[in-house]
Amino acid sequence: MLSRENGRRILIDTKHMSIQSRIYYHNLVKERRKEGDIVPIIQSHAAINGWSSFSEADKHTEDKDLDKDAYFSRWRINLNDEEILDIYDSDGIIGIVFHEGRMPGGKHKKRTKKLRKKYNRLKKKKNRSVRKQKKFDTVAEQLKLLYNELIWSNIFHIVRLININRKDQDGNPVNAWKIISVGSDYDGLIDPFNVYFSVSDLKTLFNDMVDYIKYSKGPVYFSDNGEIHKFKREELEELMFGKTIEEIVSDICFNNVDNFLSKYFTINYLEKI
Numbered sequence: 001m002l003s004r005e006n007g008r009r010i011l012i013d014t015k016h017m018s019i020q021s022r023i024y025y026h027n028l029v030k031e032r033r034k035e036g037d038i039v040p041i042i043q044s045h046a047a048i049n050g051w052s053s054f055s056e057a058d059k060h061t062e063d064k065d066l067d068k069d070a071y072f073s074r075w076r077i078n079l080n081d082e083e084i085l086d087i088y089d090s091d092g093i094i095g096i097v098f099h100e101g102r103m104p105g106g107k108h109k110k111r112t113k114k115l116r117k118k119y120n121r122l123k124k125k126k127n128r129s130v131r132k133q134k135k136f137d138t139v140a141e142q143l144k145l146l147y148n149e150l151i152w153s154n155i156f157h158i159v160r161l162i163n164i165n166r167k168d169q170d171g172n173p174v175n176a177w178k179i180i181s182v183g184s185d186y187d188g189l190i191d192p193f194n195v196y197f198s199v200s201d202l203k204t205l206f207n208d209m210v211d212y213i214k215y216s217k218g219p220v221y222f223s224d225n226g227e228i229h230k231f232k233r234e235e236l237e238e239l240m241f242g243k244t245i246e247e248i249v250s251d252i253c254f255n256n257v258d259n260f261l262s263k264y265f266t267i268n269y270l271e272k273i
Helices: 019-034 054-058 081-089 106-124 130-165 199-216 233-239 245-264 267-271
Strands: 042-046 093-096 180-182 221-224 227-230
Touching (some): 019 081, 081 093, 093 130, 130 199, 180 245, 199 245, 245 267
Parallel strands (some): 042 093, 093 180
16 A cells, blocks of 8 residues: 555555554554655544553453543543654644544543533424523533533643654754644544534634633643643643644644645655655
C-alpha cells in the first residue's frame, strides 16, 4: 500500500488496527523515516485512553470494570501517549471523535446519564409548553458543558504531552496544535453526543468549543497513566502558544486537515519515486 511502484501510495488509517498491528506499523514508519521517506500516521477518528504506552494499554483486561472509575475510556482502541508521540513524530494527524461510547470513561458517563435521559424524553415531545421548553434548554446546556469539558480534555492532553516530550532544534517546546482535527465519524456506525447529533450540529459545536474556554472557563483534565489531574488556567493559556481560542478552533475544525491534505494528498507526494 505504501509503494509508489504500482500506482499511487495509499496512506493507512490505523484507527481499527489491533494494538499489535499498530506497533508493527509504527516501527515500519520509523524505519522508513530513517531512510528519508516520510509516512504520516493517520488516526482518523480517535479519543485518548490516558495510558502511557502500548505495553501499558495492552496489559489491562478489557471488560465492564476497565472504565468503571475512569474519566477517559481506557480501551486500547483509543490512543495511548506513546502512540500520540509517534503520530506527531511522523507528521501525522489525529481526528477527534465525538462518540458517546468511545470517548468517556465510567465517571464521565455517570455525570451525563440522567441528563441524557431527560434530554431524550423532552426532545420527543414536539409540542412542549414554555416551562418544558426552558427545562429542555437547561438540560441541553448542561450536557453541552460536560461534552465540551471532555472534548477539550482530550485535546489539551495531546497538546500537553507533546509540549513536555518534544523540543525544536533550539530546545524550545513545540506547537502541537497542527496534528489535531475533527474526526466526527458521522458517516460511520457511531453513538454521537446527544446535543451534537449530526453534521448539521457541527457549527453549534465549534461555537460552543470557543465559549467553553473563553467564557465558561470550565475544568479541563489530563491523564498521567490513568490518573486524572485538572489543568490550572495558566497552564491552558501557556499551551495556547499565544493564539486566541477562535484561531485554535478554526485550526482544529478546518485549517489543520486542509494543510495535511495539501501536503500529503498530492500527486507529487503519492506518485513521486
